[in-house]
Amino acid sequence: MSVRVRYAPSPTGLQHIGGVRTALFNYFYAKSQGGDFLLRVEDTDRERYSEESLDDLYQTLNWLDIKWDEGPIVGGQYGPYIQSERFDLYQKYAKMLVDNDMAYYCYCTPERLEKVREEQKANKSSTQGYDRHCSNLSAEERAEYEKQGIKPVIRLRVPTEGKTTFHDVLMGDITRKNKDVSPDPILLKSDGFPTYHLANVVDDHLMGITHIMRAQEWIPSGPLHIILYKAFGWEPPIYCHLPMVMGKDGQKLSKRHGSTSVRDFREKGYLPEALMNYVTLVGWSYDESTEFFSKEELEKVFDINKIHKAPGIFDYKKLDWFNGQYIRKLSDEELKEKLIPYLVRASFINEEITDEQNAILNQLIPCVKPRLKVLSDVVGLSSFLFTKPEIADKEMFIAKKMDLQSTTKALIKAYEILKTGLDKDLPFEEIENEISNLATEMDVKVNGVFTPLRVALTSSNVSLPMNDTVNLLGKEECYKRIERAIEMLEGEL
């Protein structure tokens, strides 16, 4: 039997790291087995639904280059894989259950349910959830409610005796007493939309899903779903509950831990390859040492049995490291293309790049490459080039064991050396040597003379190598900046 799995997100927010990892595991499993990966949109929560989320779902999968074999048609056209488009179907199946007395109409108001919950809590009652108030209404009672215009929900009749077991590929058998299964959960809401439980089971069955890979937070409803399958007389698929992705404090990964949406990572300048590589390594591993995997490799090598059981903490620093590694693997040309949007956004350059700018970019890229953790870092690293920086505070010019006077003197002399050297077109190495010699002559550390030079040119203590900085800025601009700095320092004397 060919494997068919699905990713079935609900468009109620931006695609989350955890969700995407589920998608990836499903996708890689399908591909590794030569099976199909389906995408299904579970938009049954009309209150939380948003168009933006749906859009984000497509963008995210697209960015990661995850293609579904079956799913909604992109481009405004709704397909058969969007639950809101299958509205009538769920009605039909819910009513079928009612007809077989596997489910029943319930007219309880949300207020009453809330009250029941509160009382249970107050009494520290061990029984919890719905009190099955409507489970045995007579035809007359129902008619009375209907007359009042109350729109009923449909609830599943969960057995109170016995127990239900399901098998999980990772966890083994999981058994729950039926009395501990959430009592008579709602299948069809009063607005006619199905809840997750119904829609999920109906669709997975109709779509011929063979394996359900979803987050471990679903384990407790596993038995419930088995009961539902039984009520329909269907064979349940194979389950595989995935360990969850947590934040540093061990709680479910959320905003307070940092970025959680793929869109955030994309905007900051993480490469899809890096994010994908790292994310699939949370809760899965191939062997004792391999950690770089391309999407194509994962499609071959992914093994469901090597998924971990315990939840994993999302390590932002390791992601950064991966991203740096992937950035360094890029050719200069590739990196340039990826960096341009960030430079444009920072208003450093325009979309249409002049030949002159292009030449500068070609110089800049290799300088910046070993220094990028994320693509957006390029902005900070190159702002000295594209903007006229505020002249730095005088303290910044002064290196350790130096004072204002010696610093000013060093800068003036270093400037002379630099200027004559550049004007004579000496190799930069030679100029640097001379400047180093100057330090020796002045009996100060090399830092004492290079620091003021660096700060004069970039207004920062941290910069690209001097050679690159000078090349990038051009002679004339360098002179201007150094003269400006000297003037400022002399004014302070």
Added chain:
RNA sequence: GUCUCCUUCGUCUAGUGGUUAGGACACCGGGUUUUCAUCCCGGCAACACGAGUUCGACUCUCGUAGGAGAUGCCA
């Protein structure tokens, strides 16, 4: 509260009865370097605890503790 699941370095993990418990990130040190990075070398650091089973347990069993998740007309 109740139910379910989980437990190897700080983090991600390898390991399936006999290993100096391996790798990676982070961290610390060193080298390259005028700064910041990159790169290279080295170091620190773990089997939650307690009972069994066994000649022998990180590996098997049972308890304990800790953590997480579920307990919605959300998924």
